[in-house]
Amino acid sequence: MTKKIAIVTGGGDCPGLNAVIRAVVKAAALRGWKSVGIHGGYEGLLDPVQVEPLNHREMDGMLVRGGTILGTSNKGRFSAKTGHGETRLVDEGIILEAHDNFRSMGLRALVAIGGDGSLTIAQQMYTAGFPVVGIPKTIDNDLAATLTTFGFETAVSCAVDALDRLHSTAESHNRVMVLEVMGRYAGWIATHAGLAGGADVILIPEIDFNYKAVCRKVAARENEGKHFTIVIAAEGAKAPGGSYVTSGDSGENREARLGGIGHLVAREIEKRTGKETRCVVLGHLQRGGQPTQWDRQLCTRFGVSAVNLIAAKQFGKMVALTAHGMAPVDLADAVSKIRTVPPEGELVQTAKALGISFGDK
Numbered sequence: 001m002t003k004k005i006a007i008v009t010g011g012g013d014c015p016g017l018n019a020v021i022r023a024v025v026k027a028a029a030l031r032g033w034k035s036v037g038i039h040g041g042y043e044g045l046l047d048p049v050q051v052e053p054l055n056h057r058e059m060d061g062m063l064v065r066g067g068t069i070l071g072t073s074n075k076g077r078f079s080a081k082t083g084h085g086e087t088r089l090v091d092e093g094i095i096l097e098a099h100d101n102f103r104s105m106g107l108r109a110l111v112a113i114g115g116d117g118s119l120t121i122a123q124q125m126y127t128a129g130f131p132v133v134g135i136p137k138t139i140d141n142d143l144a145a146t147l148t149t150f151g152f153e154t155a156v157s158c159a160v161d162a163l164d165r166l167h168s169t170a171e172s173h174n175r176v177m178v179l180e181v182m183g184r185y186a187g188w189i190a191t192h193a194g195l196a197g198g199a200d201v202i203l204i205p206e207i208d209f210n211y212k213a214v215c216r217k218v219a220a221r222e223n224e225g226k227h228f229t230i231v232i233a234a235e236g237a238k239a240p241g242g243s244y245v246t247s248g249d250s251g252e253n254r255e256a257r258l259g260g261i262g263h264l265v266a267r268e269i270e271k272r273t274g275k276e277t278r279c280v281v282l283g284h285l286q287r288g289g290q291p292t293q294w295d296r297q298l299c300t301r302f303g304v305s306a307v308n309l310i311a312a313k314q315f316g317k318m319v320a321l322t323a324h325g326m327a328p329v330d331l332a333d334a335v336s337k338i339r340t341v342p343p344e345g346e347l348v349q350t351a352k353a354l355g356i357s358f359g360d361k
Contacts (some may be wrong), residue, residue: 003031004100005109005310007054008045009068010078010118014137014151015291016299017113018069021054022062024111024301031057031311035048036107041073042121045098051105063296064181066289078121087203090121095128104128109310111303113137115149116335119318125332126316133309134318134331135302139286142186144339145329146320150302155182155286155293156192162282163197163230170228176218176269176277180262182286183234186340189286190234191347194356200229203265205236206341207348209359214265215272217357222275232260259283301326 007024009017035054044050052070062069077094087197102110109131112122115138126132136143139155159181170177179199181189187204194202201217203209218229235258241244247259259281265280291299298321305319307324317328340346348358 003028003033004036005033005104005111005307006036006038006051006105006208007111008042008068008113009070009072009137010041010112010114010121010135011072012115012139013067013072013287014139015066015154015287015289016150016295017072017137018062018065019291019296019299020113020135020150020303021069021136022059022091023300024307025054026056027304027307028310030038031307033307036105037070040071041076042078042098042118043073043076044070045101046077046090046094047097047101049101049105061320062289063300064290066291089124092128095125099128100124106235109133109315111306111310115159116143116338119143119331120335123335124318125303126236126331131313131315132331133306134334135306136320136334139189140186141188142184142232142338142340144333144337145318145334147323148298148321150295151287151291152188152299153298154289154292154324155189157194157292158286158289159189159193159232159282160197162280162285163193163232165200166230167198167228167281170230173276174227176229176231176264176266176273176275178231178233178262178269178277178279180233180235180279180281180283181258181346182234182282184258185338187234187237188339189308190232190237191341191351193230195347195351197232198230199232199356201231201359202351203233203237203261203359204341205234205238207343207358208238208240208242210240211265211268211272211359213357213361215269217359218269220272229275231350232264233262233265233336235259237261242291270332 038044039050088345141152245260270277318334
């Protein structure tokens with residue numbers, strides 16, 4: 001009997017999802033397996049089941065195509081609120097209903113592509129009997145079990161391009177420009193982009209900042225004859241006082257939508273220094289578009305490795321990039337801890353050695 005596997009993409013969209021789908025389908029086809037795609041995230045496994053046969057001959061062009069041809073969702077009956085040290089599991093009855101549908105379609109394995117929330121659901125599904133393999137996806141790069149996640153490098157490249165463009169307009173108008181990027185609990189995008197894009201101030205969730213320190217940096221540049229300043233802020237950077245800035249509640253079982261720290265910082269800088277200040281929120285531009293060459297090959301490696309795990313019947317695992325190449329890690333371990341930027345680590349210390357301020361001193 002020919003083996004038939006399913007692929008699902010969960011959570012937010014991310015550059016490289018289609019490249020992973022392509023790799024899984026092609027690698028499976030060469031083993032004589034069939035592949036189907038689950039539409040609309042995990043919700044597609046419920047009644048009515050939403051599946052689509054995936055032909056390996058139709059995967060041409062998927063390597064460079066942004067988004068996901070299967071669609072994705074982080075709401076509905078599979079919504080599992082996950083946060084910093086907090087997890088809310090999906091109702092067991094929903095998992096069992098999905099499992100019954102999965103078996104009735106003759107599926108032998110499920111490839112779940114997602115971040116900490118989606119992979120937490122995958123772990124719960126594995127515990128309930130699903131033969132599932134996970135692939136790490138998040139532009140925040142905050143899964144500790146893998147050296148990097150796909151989509152991160154593309155998001156950083158997008159942020160660096162924005163900083164390059166903001167430099168010219170900031171210098172032309174003698175302004176302070178604040179760029180807000182994604183990063184709920186981890187400031188990897190802001191730190192990497194700030195270092196590569198020549199930011200003067202980097203604000204991240206891991207380091208508490210204060211406005212006096214930020215404004216001191218602006219004043220110091222003025223004294224040096226540099227009449228513009230570039231600030232990059234992760235959306236999860238906490239306002240002085242320790243609270244996240246949100247743009248509203250996202251609904252039951254979902255985390256509050258972060259956003260607004262950039263505008264808040266811009267207003268305070270202008271009020272305290274008198275410098276004309278503008279804010280740009282990069283937002284979902286970081287999620288869209290074609291993946292970079294690094295993400296394309298990383299996605300390909302993740303997809304092929306997931307098929308290898310299925311062939312070896314190593315379920316309940318996530319494919320991880322390690323110093324020695326691709327390796328399986330338990331899903332339970334993969335979602336047990338997020339990776340944050342170490343305040344005393346080499347990345348932050350390199351930035352500080354160049355005079356970049358994190359707003360803490």
